[in-house]
Amino acid sequence: MKIVLWGTYDTGKPRVRLLRDGIRKNGLELIECHANVWDGIEDKSQIKGIFSKLGLMARLLCSYPQLIWRYLHLPAHDLVLVSYPGLFDVLVIRCFAWLRRVPVAWDVFISAYDTVIDDRRMFGARHPVAQALWGLEWLALRAANRVFMDTKAHAKRLETLFHLHEGECGAVWVGVETEKFSIAQTLLPRPLKPLQVLFYGQFIPLHGIEHIVEAARLLSHEEIDWILIGKGQETSRIRAMLAEQPLPRMHWHEWADYQDLINWIRQADICLGIFGTSEKAANVIPNKVFQIIAAQKPLITRDSPAIRELLQHCPPCVSLIPAGNPRALADMVQQQADIVMSRKESSCHSDLAKKIDAPAIGAQFHAWLVGKQNFKIDHDD
Template structure:
């Protein structure tokens, strides 16, 4: 067969989301033709699903590879079946698991319950349905490889990396106040209860100011905690901003905060904000985890880790950090991180070849 590999990116929830956008750009750079199919949004749910399924069958006959987008694991069994019937390579992005999200992160489902077991089964079926399974860290890749559901599945770790706008900028001029930035969508993974408690513990030790950007999830609970601790004067809550505005917010900060949650997922991922803060030349303070081993050598002094679940450890880190010295120690951090990302994404060549 000749010609470029034809890739169908199926049920994309948001074409601009960094994960699926990077995947699409990488495959196109490798010479693939990529078609994006977003999920239907009009009509009853059952009708939308049938419409999308019909489109999947029709398009799979015209494509060599079907990529099931992240956040869509529940659809993997029928995508896997259609892929095998049409002799397409099925790639499933297991970036966000169903069980880890509902049981581990949000706690909306009780561990060991029937619903929890069903979510675990859905994750396993998604892994079994894939010819190629995508994750974001080596820790998660090793976990997938050892699963019985992974028999015959190629597991590939694709580091999240940082977008093009995340480039090093000169650190802020030293001053009396340490400007700390957190941004996100207020999910439990971020562990903002730990962050707020740590901020309170810095009082009398160092002048620390925290800007929180985002909305949803635990924002109301976070604002209540700030009021109860009497640290409103140390916090500034900002509504969500476009991704393009993050570069300016990061450059105005001394420190970017990562994640501090206690779930299994928190110990196995490297959050977008960690990559973005580091690539922008800022100190990133985040809870220690096995996943960080992948980037620690490249990040050097800019990566400051704390004891998981410990507000005191976070407070100590904020009081001791020297942003200017860390920035001088790793002037080429963006290039070093980019090399880590390239090594991971080079392993995706299996998708771009016949």
């Protein structure tokens, strides 16, 4: 099978790289037809100012004529794959793939409407921007012949939001670049040092960072160092919380290079996932959960249908707590601290780590694709 990965997909996102590499590692031929318009943009919601937004839109629109020209001169192929963020890409490529009688699959990965309106609450549901965004995404979903998300729970959420048929949206995990996040475990005793709890990620409502701050406050009498790495929509709010009631043992770094994250994970005794209370938070498994599992470190995260999809395969070192509950988080950190401080380093998540690398993700995609091979271009639609 020959697949064309087409569009302005963001290669800075592990999701895109893992899907691309996993497809190739499963013996499928992949041709890339790509324009890089997202270089240097880590959080798309934080693009501020009318000129920045207009500049990005101009780069996006100017990339399409060349991409279309290149696509029309590609050799025969069996599928066009649009990856994240493909909201505009899938609308643009639809008619040109139709002309070549090639179906289009869209890795939605993140619903723009669900993220902006429900999770980050940047506009009310009745705001014209919200309605326009919903309509645009509704149209894009129907422009693709098949769509998929990152978890089954997230796929069901998308079907509900945009009135798709049950089972119409597939699921392929995000996975992890294991070559970057593996940690060689030893049987040496733990070094004598204060317990270190690590959170890293964008400061967005999905992560529930305020609950981490409150949990740290509940355990302020303990010898625990809390490390926060990140910034984003919630930066001002978290800064105000810490200014009002400082936490001397909480250390905040607004940025760490992707390649340096493994060092932070290696130094940590316990790593934190997400604790937000939104519908989206219940339906996703973020990059860092897979990364922490690959690095074989104890993980505390919110209980959700999505995380249980992953954990049903084996019992790794993941502690689940109710969403939005600082007291439960503090109690679990204390419980895990007692275990960490009394044991030697040992293998953690080892069985599960083998199921979330690039080849495994590519195999998931291939299995989904094979199951959907009967979809064809209907020139009467």
